[in-house]
Amino acid sequence: MSAGGDGLDSLLATPHDGAYGEMTPPIYQSSLFGFSSYAEFEDRMAGRSDRPLYSRVQNPTVSAFEQMIARLEGAEAAVGFASGMAAVASTLFALVKPGDRIACITHVYPDSYRLMERMLRPWGVEITYHTPEAFEAEPELLAGARLAYLESPNSMMMEVMDLRAVAGHARRHGVTTVIDSSWATPALLNPVALGIDLVIHSASKYISGHSDTVAGVVAGRADLVARLRDLTLPLLGAKLAPFEAWLLLRGLRTLEARMRQHGRTADLFVDRLAARPEVTRVRSPGANAVPGLRGRSGLMSVEFAENVDIPRFADALKIFRLGVSWGGFESLVVPAAITLRQAGEQNAPQRFGVPPRLVRLSLGLEGAEDLWEDFMQALEVATG
Structure with a gap:
């Protein structure tokens, strides 16, 4: 199996090799990080430095998890969240606005459906539902849509779709593609390699693997991940905690x-x-x-x-x-x-x-x- 051009086993087995030779990244259980000088503080606040500032927006343990997910998915960047639904909600609220349309897969995860129907639709976002076959065979259904929200396979029914074909249709219509790929994980599928813009995982599932963590993560295009970091991560505040990130790193190893x-x-x-x-x-x-x-x-x-x-x-x-x-x-x-x-x-x-x-x-x-x-x-x- 491969991910992002590297062997998945090799990526997962690579030790952290930190300052003291530790194999696993430490837990940085701190809400904030100090600065040694005015200039260093100013550089960080002005965006000239990526040094940790405040754990609601950045934490070294969380960053280690995000970097590993990005590598496994062959993605440009990744950002962690406090739950799978936090990842879904933060993505949709960052990328759509009133008057936009989401073309959504049928039999989508029930809470994703409820988010769209109980929050996004009343906010003025139109949602239309389409079968995997329709996404593949009817490219015009994406005309005028802002975003295509996909699962392959979808929830309960386990229906799959040709993601490369759907991504091609979306590009021709200028539509952003997002997929919840929690079923497959990076071990079985890399949607970015097939042309999908953003990949969401409920990291509570296989990525954790131990039923002791609730978390989510989004990986994909750097510009879209940056939008989530700039908008919904800091302002909605559904950040991934360092201890959960450490547990997820443990889960990824196996x-x-x-x-x-x-x-x-x-x-x-x-x-x-x-x-x-x-x-x-x-x-x-x-x-x-x-x-x-x-x-x-x-x-x-x-x-x-x-x-x-x-x-x-x-x-x-x-x-x-x-x-x-x-x-x-x-x-x-x-x-x-x-x-x-x-x-x-x-x-x-x-x-x-x-x-x-x-x-x-x-x-x-x-x-x-x-x-x-x-x-x-x-x-x-x-x-x-």
Whole structure:
């Protein structure tokens, strides 16, 4: 696997090699940084120096994380945030204004949808929703749009798109492209190399990998990242904290190995589920499903036949847990029927078409055979 032209394993294994030979960047748990002279202080305030000033806008530990993400994505720059939604909101509010239109992927992450519908639309931003097929085959749908907001695969339905083709359509219409690439991580996909302008990660997921951190990050074109740094990072204040950045750096060191394990378990499930009569469809894109995708992550969805009692299935699981989020060491299930009960979701246009018998699986780092045995015993209970 490669990222930004360098081997991903090599990038992740490179030690920090700081002033004292430390392998890991230290935690700079300080809210502010002092200056030794008037001239040094003036240079920083005038933008002639990039020396740390105040941790709401810049912190050395956070900077180390941002630099590594930029390298892994092959991006010009990156900026960290306090959560994935802080990254999404800070990006959209920095790049669109009242009167603009966002062309958004269908079945987008529910809180991204709520941000657009409950905050951006009342603010005067138009949002239109389009399938991956429409983004690929109908370039004119981007005419007049300010921004294309993408996921590949998208939430719950796991539909993928040809990002290179969509990026080409967007460039011809002068549209900025943004993708939430949390599913793939830099280990499996580098959207910047396919022409996408900005890549968002909910770093709480696979990048952290330990279910102990909430964070987000945006990587891509230097001018767009600079706009986020100048506008929404300091003024909305959703900065990434140094301790969380340190945890994320720890998570990145094992990203490649973890993604390989998630992928192997997912491959096992995909192969075996295809032969099960209780399962009508498996949604799990793999390597080369679309250009640039190098493998399969552990997040997938399955659709159960009518004879499966989904609540009984969920309650019978012993290793899998019921819970939101994904990308950690633990395995989780989320029935679509539960997510559709959230306020406003039943009639949400972007949610139309999500089968009520769909269940999302996040395959963790437990033994693959143990997970399969747990899945099968729960399925037996649910069909008995």
